Amino acid sequence: MNDINNNNIIEVKNLVKQFKKVKAVDDITFSVKEDEIFGFLGPNGAGKTTTINIICTLLSKTSGEVILNGYDVSRERNKIRTCIGMVFQDPSLDDRLTALENLYFHGLLYNIPRKELKVRSEEVLEMVNLTDRKNSLVMTYSGGMKRRLEIARGLLHYPKILFLDEPTLGLDPQTRNKIWDYIIKLKKNKKITIFLTSHYMEETEICDRIAIIDEGKIIALDSPENLKNIIGGDIITILSEDNVKLKEYINDITGVEIHDAKEGKIRFEVKDSSSFIPEFIKNSPVKILSISARKPTLNDVFLDLTGREIREENASTKDTMRMRMRGRMRH
Amino acid sequence: MYTIWLRDIKRYFRDKPRIIGSFAQPILFLFVLGTGIASSFSTFGGGGGKEFLNFMFPGIVGMTVLFTSFFSAMSIVWDREFGFLREVLVAPISRTSIVVGKLLGGSTIAMIQGSIILLFSPLLNIPITFLIFFKVLGIMFLVAMTISAMGIILASVIKSMQAFQVITNFLLMPMFFLSGALFPLNNTVEWMNVVSKINPLSYGIDAMRFAILNNSALQLYPMWLNITVLVCLIVILSVLGSFLFNRQE
Numbered sequence: 001m002n003d004i005n006n007n008n009i010i011e012v013k014n015l016v017k018q019f020k021k022v023k024a025v026d027d028i029t030f031s032v033k034e035d036e037i038f039g040f041l042g043p044n045g046a047g048k049t050t051t052i053n054i055i056c057t058l059l060s061k062t063s064g065e066v067i068l069n070g071y072d073v074s075r076e077r078n079k080i081r082t083c084i085g086m087v088f089q090d091p092s093l094d095d096r097l098t099a100l101e102n103l104y105f106h107g108l109l110y111n112i113p114r115k116e117l118k119v120r121s122e123e124v125l126e127m128v129n130l131t132d133r134k135n136s137l138v139m140t141y142s143g144g145m146k147r148r149l150e151i152a153r154g155l156l157h158y159p160k161i162l163f164l165d166e167p168t169l170g171l172d173p174q175t176r177n178k179i180w181d182y183i184i185k186l187k188k189n190k191k192i193t194i195f196l197t198s199h200y201m202e203e204t205e206i207c208d209r210i211a212i213i214d215e216g217k218i219i220a221l222d223s224p225e226n227l228k229n230i231i232g233g234d235i236i237t238i239l240s241e242d243n244v245k246l247k248e249y250i251n252d253i254t255g256v257e258i259h260d261a262k263e264g265k266i267r268f269e270v271k272d273s274s275s276f277i278p279e280f281i282k283n284s285p286v287k288i289l290s291i292s293a294r295k296p297t298l299n300d301v302f303l304d305l306t307g308r309e310i311r312e313e314n315a316s317t318k319d320t321m322r323m324r325m326r327g328r329m330r331h
Numbered sequence: 332m333y334t335i336w337l338r339d340i341k342r343y344f345r346d347k348p349r350i351i352g353s354f355a356q357p358i359l360f361l362f363v364l365g366t367g368i369a370s371s372f373s374t375f376g377g378g379g380g381k382e383f384l385n386f387m388f389p390g391i392v393g394m395t396v397l398f399t400s401f402f403s404a405m406s407i408v409w410d411r412e413f414g415f416l417r418e419v420l421v422a423p424i425s426r427t428s429i430v431v432g433k434l435l436g437g438s439t440i441a442m443i444q445g446s447i448i449l450l451f452s453p454l455l456n457i458p459i460t461f462l463i464f465f466k467v468l469g470i471m472f473l474v475a476m477t478i479s480a481m482g483i484i485l486a487s488v489i490k491s492m493q494a495f496q497v498i499t500n501f502l503l504m505p506m507f508f509l510s511g512a513l514f515p516l517n518n519t520v521e522w523m524n525v526v527s528k529i530n531p532l533s534y535g536i537d538a539m540r541f542a543i544l545n546n547s548a549l550q551l552y553p554m555w556l557n558i559t560v561l562v563c564l565i566v567i568l569s570v571l572g573s574f575l576f577n578r579q580e
Contacts, residue, residue: 056421081423092414096342108334109422153418 009034009161009193010055015064017050024050026216027064032161032195037187039207040197041298047216048197049089052165055195056084069160082110085154089165091146095138099130099149102138103156110157117156124152127189128182144175151182155190162186164196168203180206201298212302219305224298231296231304234273239265242286249285269296335419335432336439339403343440353399357448360513361391384455386549389540390512392448392467393474396441397510397532400475401503403437404482408495411486426577430483434569437482438475445471449543457543466542473561474535480568481531487575510536517551534560 010032017025025047032038040048053059055066057077066073071080086092093102100121107117125131128148138146147167154162164183168176184206187194198204204224211221220227240246243266247258250268261267270276273293281288303309343349365387369380410416419429449467452459459467485498509516509523510532516524527533538557541550 058417058420078423078425081421084421086417086421088414088417090414092416092418094338094342094415094418095413096345097338101341105334105338106418106422108337109419109424111423 007033009069010038010195011065011067012051012055013065015051015054015066016062017047017054017059018062023216025054025061028213028216028218030211030218030221032193033209035191035193036208037183037194037196037206039204039210040195040213041199041201041204041210041302042197042213043199046199046213048199048213049165051213052163052195052197056086056163057081082157083160085157085159085162087147087150087154087162087164087167089169091150093138093146093150093153095141095146098135098137099125099141100134102149103153106153106156112157120156120158124155125149127155127186128152142175143171144178147171147175147179148182151179151186155186155192159192161193161195164194166197166199168198168200176200176203201302204298210298212298212305214302214306220301227298227301228296231269231300233269233271233296234293235267235269235296235300236273236277236291236293237261237265237267238288238292239263239290240284240286240288246284246286246288253280253283265290332424332428332432332435334424335429336436339406339433339436340439343443353395353444354447356398357391357395358451360394361387361451365391385457385544386515386540387513388452388455388457389543390510390536392445392471392543393510393512393532393536393539394507395448396445396471396474396535397478397507398503399444400437400441400478401482403440404433404479405486405495405498407433407483407486408489408492411490412492427573430569430573430576433483434476434479434572437479438472441475441479442468442471445475452543459543463542463545467539470535470538470542473558473565474532474539476565477531477535477561477568480565480572483572484568484575487572487578506530506532509533511540511551512536515549531560531564 008031012031013029015025015028016023028047028051040051042048050059054061055068055073057073057080061074068080069083071083073080094105097105103121103124104117107114107121112120121134122131125134128151130145130149130152133141133145138149141149151162151164151167154164167183168179171179180203183194183196186192196204196207204210207224209221209223210227211218212227213219220230238246243260243264247266250256250258250266254268254270256268256270258266258268277291277293281291299309361384365384369383372378372380372383407416410419420426446464446468449459449464485502489495489498505526507513509527509530511527512532516527516533534552534557537551538554538561541547541554
């Protein structure tokens, strides 16, 4: 065991990963506490998966230090491998085997005694509601079922930490919600640390703490609540007849920064929108065509910190393309 | 190690089309191409058609072993493509045992396939006794291990399915043609003779032919040389294979 703080199950210090030309991970430092849900949030290519791959021993690091459960990632690989469960971004099941067989192989790989393995297989399948399909070939599963089976498999050897790399990638919104339900349920029933990544902002709100990562660097790390407080209030979006005049007026009364938003609208933040709006409309010098106020989301936080939006639309088209390509290659 | 082996075996028996399909090629070679060439002997003068078929038979057994073990080892590329490899790589088992498991898995399947081809021997009036069968089985194992180890080296170096196709055309087919499986190598042109000497499969086919036909007239190298070459290759190639597979990015 190590001399580091006992509450931290993962310690990452000054981690750098340099591929031939690009610095995928650029000097990041963070720690994950025992039994928390820790989230990595950022656009595609931000370095989330690279970091996870280094922590889970699949990739070597260029420099820095990674300690997991007291073990050093570059020297005690097998010890680390025993205490982590992985759900990868891309499916990693053997689809010519049945669900039960996939679990059986996993059990053999992790040296789980046969008797114990049977009991545990039933237990994890039950948890993700796949008991009635346990003898079907994985080939016949839907995307959501495969992902659920992967979560079940990742839990089979009772890991201390479960890594979920984009667990909802390529799934439809309904299935995505279900997957999160399972994760929340899992957190309630088991003493386990969960480390997840996502580029879907809303989904990471279940995390205890989130690291926002962009271009290989962590640009913010806090609880979702505190991150949203960066914004400093509610977000108001207005469509008016004369934006220039309206901007001057808003600046006069609030003094906040005003941004141009989509579809000719303008956007700014105020502390308390419910008391601000009635007064604002009454006194506005220009005609307001529409006004809306909402609580800030992590999307707004990302926008605020980087000046860019996470291009969810583009990303998901690319993801579906990739999934389709994989499907095609099978034939 | 056992796990990796077991998975290969399970997948093999589950994949019925693959089992049936894998007999199509040897049967095609033996009964269509073989019979065709054998009967053409009389067209161009000269006899020995039947002898040619007998000559070719061990070659076809060798071919079956070659292709089966190579493709089994190359399934690593397939597993990488479809992600399953990561499941294995992140498990607490050493890279070396993955490689050994894969070698044994590929060899077992190749030996099963080769043995089934041996069952056709009565059709050619080639007597196979138990003793011969076990001798051949041993040689099949050596050949399969050599080729599997070669496959693992290639699978560790190349990462895409496209490259895999290229390898099949530019390495596997020449290896097969220049191994003495289809025609005797001692009476061909000089360059073929040279190439066949550096082809590991030549030694396997030669050993297999002697074990099956027990005809020293067709033998190119002494048995001990064949076996030594194969065993040395297995050791060198598997060590190299594990080393390459172990390399971390």
